[in-house]
Amino acid sequence: MLFSKKYLPVGSIVGLHNDSRRLLIIGRQLYSETHHVIRDYAAVNYPNGFTQSKEPFILFNHQDIHRLYHYGYVDEKEMQLDRLLVEAENKDSSLEKKE
Numbered sequence: 001m002l003f004s005k006k007y008l009p010v011g012s013i014v015g016l017h018n019d020s021r022r023l024l025i026i027g028r029q030l031y032s033e034t035h036h037v038i039r040d041y042a043a044v045n046y047p048n049g050f051t052q053s054k055e056p057f058i059l060f061n062h063q064d065i066h067r068l069y070h071y072g073y074v075d076e077k078e079m080q081l082d083r084l085l086v087e088a089e090n091k092d093s094s095l096e097k098k099e
Contacts, residue, residue, distance in 0.1 A: 005082045011072030013046050014065045022046040029085055032059050
């Protein structure tokens with residue numbers, strides 16, 4: 001079941017290439033207003049978490065992940081959401097090809 005997932009679940013803790021921080025994934029498929037693109041993940045520093053309302057989320061893509069420290073909780077609802085995210089991504093890709 002875990003190996004068929006495309007996105008890491010919320011609660012996963014990762015390390016990025018050339019970055020010594022550990023990051024706690026708190027969301028997926030977020031729009032970056034700064035760069036005008038959709039990023040695979042949104043995260044906060046671990047173990048501190050979300051500490052200030054003005055603190056920006058750390059946005060990154062799956063290929064930026066260098067190490068997985070902890071794999072978040074997965075159940076049927078998580079698997080269903082993963083399928084919906086993949087379907088939406090595929091739909092967006094096919095729309096971009098038509099333009």
